Structure formats: C-alpha cells, structure tokens
Amino acid sequence: MNPIMSPSDRRQVLILNLDTFPAKNVSQIRLMEAEGYGFTVVTNDIRRASRRVFDAQDFLRSQLVVLGGLRSKIATVFSMLLRQRFHHVELYAAGRLALLYVLLIKLFGHRLVVIERGDIGSLGYYDGLTRLSIRLAYRLADRVIYKETYMEEPLRSLTRAPLAFAPNCVERRPAESHGRRAIDFLWANRVIPQRCPEWIAEAMADARLADRSLVMLGVEPDSPLATHLPERQRRLRALAAPNVTIEDFIDPEPYYGEARFFCLPATIVFGNNALLEAMASGVVPIVTEAPGVGRIVEDGVNGFCTPFEEEAYREAMVRAAALSDEEWQAMSRRSVETVRENYSAEAWARKMMDVYAGIRAA
Numbered sequence: 001m002n003p004i005m006s007p008s009d010r011r012q013v014l015i016l017n018l019d020t021f022p023a024k025n026v027s028q029i030r031l032m033e034a035e036g037y038g039f040t041v042v043t044n045d046i047r048r049a050s051r052r053v054f055d056a057q058d059f060l061r062s063q064l065v066v067l068g069g070l071r072s073k074i075a076t077v078f079s080m081l082l083r084q085r086f087h088h089v090e091l092y093a094a095g096r097l098a099l100l101y102v103l104l105i106k107l108f109g110h111r112l113v114v115i116e117r118g119d120i121g122s123l124g125y126y127d128g129l130t131r132l133s134i135r136l137a138y139r140l141a142d143r144v145i146y147k148e149t150y151m152e153e154p155l156r157s158l159t160r161a162p163l164a165f166a167p168n169c170v171e172r173r174p175a176e177s178h179g180r181r182a183i184d185f186l187w188a189n190r191v192i193p194q195r196c197p198e199w200i201a202e203a204m205a206d207a208r209l210a211d212r213s214l215v216m217l218g219v220e221p222d223s224p225l226a227t228h229l230p231e232r233q234r235r236l237r238a239l240a241a242p243n244v245t246i247e248d249f250i251d252p253e254p255y256y257g258e259a260r261f262f263c264l265p266a267t268i269v270f271g272n273n274a275l276l277e278a279m280a281s282g283v284v285p286i287v288t289e290a291p292g293v294g295r296i297v298e299d300g301v302n303g304f305c306t307p308f309e310e311e312a313y314r315e316a317m318v319r320a321a322a323l324s325d326e327e328w329q330a331m332s333r334r335s336v337e338t339v340r341e342n343y344s345a346e347a348w349a350r351k352m353m354d355v356y357a358g359i360r361a362a
Contacts (some may be wrong), residue, residue, distance in 0.1 A: 006045060010087055011037050012061075012082065014083035014110075015103055016091045018043040019063060021050035023251055027171045031349040037087070038355070040065060042077065044095075047249065058106045065121045081108045088113050088359050091137060094126065099133035106140055111359055114138060114161075116146040120154050121194060121268060126341075131267050133245055143359055149292030162357045167271040169348030170280040170339050184212040184321060186259035186283065188274040190220060191233050195266040196310070198232075201239040202312040211322050214244045215259070217252050256281035260328060261320050265306075265313045269293045279303075280339040282332040287315050295342070302334035 013032075021043050036172060038061030043050050045066045050362055056152040065080075067073040068274040074097070081089075081104050086096075088111035091101060105112045114137050138144065138159040145164045146155060155163055206215045221232050231311055242245055252274055262278035262285045269275065270292030279285055279296075283290050286302035287293055300306040304320055323331070 001328050008086065010351060012084075012086050013037055013091045014084075014086045015039055015041045015079065016089055016105075017095050017098055019052075019092075019095075019284060020045055020047045021054050023253070024051050024168075024277075026053070027169070027345060028348070028352075029059060029062055030057070032352060032356075033059060035349065035353055038062050040086075042067060042072075043082075051275050064275055074100070077101060078104060081110060087112055087356070088142070090115050092117060093134045093137035094119050095133075095148070099129065099136065102133060102137045102140060111142045111144045112137070112140060113359060114141040114157065116144055116151050118148070118192070118194075118268070120151050120158075122192070125159065125193060136213055143355070145355065148268060149270050149295075150268060150290070162358070164351075164358075166348065166351050166355065167343065168273045168276055169343050169345045170276045171345045181258050181260045181315065182213070183215050183255065183259040184257055185214040185261050185263050185286075185317065186252075186278065187214070187216040188218060188278070189264065189272065190215060190249065191220045191229060191236065195264070196238055196270045196313075197265075198239055199265045199310045199313050200263045200317070201236055201241070201244055202310075203317050204244050205241045206314060206318070209317045209321060210243065212243060214263075215255060216240075216246045217255065218242065218249050219246055220249045243286075249279055252277070256283055259283045261286050261317075263317070264288075265308070265310075266290065267308065270296060276343050279335040282336050284331045285321055285333055286313070288313060296338065302331055302338050311335075334335065 017040065023043055040063055042065045050064060050066060065076065067076060089105050089115045093114050109192060119134050123134065135158060138155065141159055141161040144155055144159055144161050145166050146152065149165050152163060186201065187200055189195060191197055202213060203209060228294050237246055240337040256278050260283065262283040263277060264272060264275055264285065265288045267290055269287045269290040275285060284298050286305065287297050291303060293305060297303040297305050304316040306316045
C-alpha cells in the first residue's frame, strides 16, 4: 500500500475533480515524483478502473482517493481542504461540484491552479451552473495551465491569472516496429464536438479503401455524457462498414504498435495525447489544419495535414493507403523523431518544475 503523506509535507499536490484516473496521467506523476513532489489524486472514478491503473504503478509519494456518494464527496473534500496544507490544488473545473470545490479552496486559503483540458472550447455545451463554476475557477485561479495553443486567447479574456503553456509529453518507448502492421487506420479518442470521427467511418465505405481496416477506440457509455453526444455515437456505429471495428473507451496502448496511420480530423489537434503516443510508436498521423498543428505534423514529411473538409480528408486517407512500404517507413521514422525531439518527458518535467516554483514563490 502506498504511504499517506504527512499533512505538513508542503510538496504535496492535491488533484481534485477528476472523472477518472487514466493511464495517460501515470507518466506525469512519475516524472514529478522524481523531482520530490507527491500527489493526492481525488477522482469520481466513473469508469471504475482508476484503482487498478493507479495501484499498478507503485508510486512512492502519491495516493488515490476514490469518492463515494454525494455526502461522502462533500465531507471528504471538505476535510482534506480544512485539515491539510498542500503546495497547491490542481482543479479540473467542470462538474456539478466544481463550484463548491472552488469556494472551499479559496475559503481555506489554498493556491488554486486550474488545469485547462478543453472546457474553454466547450462552454456553450454545458448547463448554466457548470459554465458558472468554470468561469469562476478561471477568475479566482492563482495560475492556469493549458495544453493547447488555441486556449491562450480565450483564457486571457476570462482570467488575470498567469498562464503556463505545458503541452502533453510522451515517455521514451521501445524501438518501433516498421514491419507489416495489421491495422491500417486507428482512431483513439473520445467523441466530442470538435472532432469528426464520422468522416473516417464513412470514408471506409469508399471502394478505394474497401480492402483496408479501421479500428475506432473511445466510444463511451451514454449515461454520463452530455445530451448531444449519445446520438453522435449511435450514428457513428450506424455508419460503420464491415471493415470498421468500434470498441469502447479502452487502453489504446496495445494498438499503437499494430497501426499504420492515426486519424484525427478535428478543429483542435495540437497536443492531443493519443496523437503524440501514436507518433512515438511510429504511427503516421493524418490530421486537419488547426491552430498549432504545424508544430507536430508537417504534410508529406512525417504525416498528412489537410484542410478541414470531409472530402479533402478522405483523399488524404486514400493517398496514405497507397504509400509504398518504403515511403511509409520513412514517414514513420520522422514521426517518431518529431516526438522524441520536441515532446519528450524530460522537456515537460523541466517546464512543470518552473511552473511549480512560480506557484510556490507567489
């Protein structure tokens, strides 16, 4: 069992209001533990996998708290914020209890750091209470950490807190395989308004792609989703041709080494965690033009980048499928090199150490 950190440990960070603790968060906690920080991760665990993922890591300085019912959630968080002192609290600002958490964090004198993970681009889809809690969190934050280039401008209009740009990172991976891969196209993301998985599914009915395969990971149970998303997921399933396999929200890691192309038609592309993981494993990306995307994907060099148009995206998939083995292997190697040089775990850790030092100084 992981040790519970002393309340007096001022290098302990509270991570609050996570829906779940996913595998993609493991490397970042491990990196910051190596720098002497520990984390108390509080989650609602809506996918019922957080404990399994967390405990498999044997973290030395961190612990996981899985919340129960409504009363238990309020009592647990209230007690933590009242009785313990943290280096700072990292809050995910959406959710029905986020407003209460923001008020408690400030009431008990904790430093509030808002982690912007995409809510800034989805405010119009939330109910009034959630929009209020998100806006209040931005306004009262001591710092906002954002991961996508498009987020900076709207954030500056909503907060006076210092902004810190810290894009996602990928740890070094085993040598990638350039042999024959069984999956032609891979989608590994949630279905949200800014993404167009339907374009990929429909493209697979094109006669030019009939002998190719597509695997789509990320379809979620309908119950916890915003009202507009279940219908999109049902439509996605209805569009699926026989050469399309659709799976639930499962760990994509085993699929990266088997896929040739990673598909992400979206208005928001830069810094997508699954995109970076896939590229680090030698999967060639097919993306659409979006803010900052040129920092990751260079069309014709390490992947494909098309206008944000369904027909243009389909043609890119056709061109990708027609690559020779030698052409694909060259792109695959350059895809790996891009992530190793610009989005390494070491670079991310240096950035976050500077951010944490600034929070402490403030």
